[in-house]
Amino acid sequence: MNPFRTEELLESYNGIALMLEDDKIVYINHQFSELLGYTQNDVIDLHVIELINPDDRAEFTNGVFVNPGASEMTTQIYHKNGSHMYFTLNAFQFKNTYVVLGKRLRRQYKSFDYDITKEDIMQSYINHQMDVDDISEIVTTRFDELRFALDNLPVDFWIKDKDHRYLFMNEIMLKRTKMEPNSYYLKNDFDLFDRDIANDFLKTDMQAIKTKKKVQYIFESKTSRFVKWTEVSKVPIFNKDDKYIGLISCAIDISSIKGNEAELAQENKALLDILHSQYDVVVYINSDGYIEHQFNRLNLDFEQRHYRECFKENTMLLRYLDAGLKGIESNFLGTIKGIAANIVVKPVSLPDGHQRLFLFGREQRS
Structure with a gap:
């Protein structure tokens, strides 16, 4: 492998890239430096595992040194300041040299100085012992509290009553769907969206209600009214008598992740082309x-x-x-x-x- 040619390729890669000999770093590209704060001198001859969060070290070692190229992995890499960032990584081996390519992921979010994930959002508002016949009774009495808490979340969040009508949308949901505050109130999907989209939304609502379990899926939008790709979670709520009373849902924009996946596929093809040339x-x-x-x-x-x-x-x-x-x-x-x-x-x-x-x-x- 020509190291000068390889470094040139790594610098042209639109993401982080590092080159290893055995398990030590011999080169990082400029995007690695910009995102994670390290200079070449900081990391040269450093054991790469020292930059990996302990929770991910076993998977990283397997994906890079044991089975390079076998599958994509999600890994937390330490920033120079001690925090960490999420990346999707792919590894390739050329004799004793390993090349690791990665794209940054934004899978965790912060609000009010607490780490918030989709599961936290859902679980905070689920109570199967609710002594009401419709979730609207709770939303109506606690609307201001919901607005205060959920408008600060960097995810779309909405609540529907037992008749599939919208009771609440947070601020980011309103902005994404280009709706005015309260214009959605007591309207269903067919009142607000195109029929194809409404059918898709209702179908997954009914799946959650029928199974009495959370459903999670990737939604691809065919209209500019929504972001291109979202990861949607829907949780049906039942009262203490096991009667369905409403639906709580949220969606996270994963368009950048999907874009990264497409770019990684292109990069993998380019690397295969290099392999084919050899x-x-x-x-x-x-x-x-x-x-x-x-x-x-x-x-x-x-x-x-x-x-x-x-x-x-x-x-x-x-x-x-x-x-x-x-x-x-x-x-x-x-x-x-x-x-x-x-x-x-x-x-x-x-x-x-x-x-x-x-x-x-x-x-x-x-």
């Missing part, structure tokens, strides 16, 4: 032994079939592939479909304990 053949074999993906410049016929059938004439290669599914990595001179090649068989462990394989081949040229 090898003449790249074959992906799933945990059942079937070929799912292939790249080859040699016009070889692999098809999407079991590797033992595909390479049945090549006993040496089969032996190494069999070992690969048991977790053994190999690097050897052999043949692929009769073509002499430098071959690498690299196993990657899945979370369920199964192995998948990558077969890399570079033609031997005289």
Whole structure:
């Protein structure tokens, strides 16, 4: 790996990037410095695990050093000032060098100096011992308290009565939906939104009511009236007689996270393109032994079939592939479909304990 070329690629990456040799940091890009406050001199030769929140160290170690590239991970990284930030990370291995790429996540929020998550918001207003027949009785008597508390939350928050009519929307919900205060009161989704959106909202409301459990889902908006992507949670409320009395819901804007996922997918493709430029053949074999993906410049016929059938004439290669599914990595001179090649068989462990394989081949040229 050319370190100068790699550093150039990492600097062009739209997110944090760091390069490791074994488990020590040898390079960080400028976005890592800007977001987390470190200079190159602060972290060079530092064991990377020292920057990772203890709760995430096991997953980070597995995702970077044991099974690089196997899956995306969410990790808390310490800022130089002692706080931490959330990132989605992907890791890639090139011999003894590891490249870690990440996008920042904003999954936690603060209000009144308390950490607030979606679960906290919901649980604060759920009481299955309510001695009322409709949640409107509570909202009406405590409206000012609700407004004071919930207008300060950086999430959309709303309450519906047992007839699916809106009783309360917090300030950020009003702004996102471009509604005037109280214009929603005692109106249902069909009064306020397009029919397709109203049907979607009602469908998930009914799912929560029917199951008597919280439902959580990702909502993709097709209209500019809403943000592009939100993560929605809905909790049905029942009184002490187990009678449905209303619905409490909130939604968090995850458009930036979805955008990051798309960018990561593009970056992963770019890295695969780099990988393809280094090898003449790249074959992906799933945990059942079937070929799912292939790249080859040699016009070889692999098809999407079991590797033992595909390479049945090549006993040496089969032996190494069999070992690969048991977790053994190999690097050897052999043949692929009769073509002499430098071959690498690299196993990657899945979370369920199964192995998948990558077969890399570079033609031997005289």
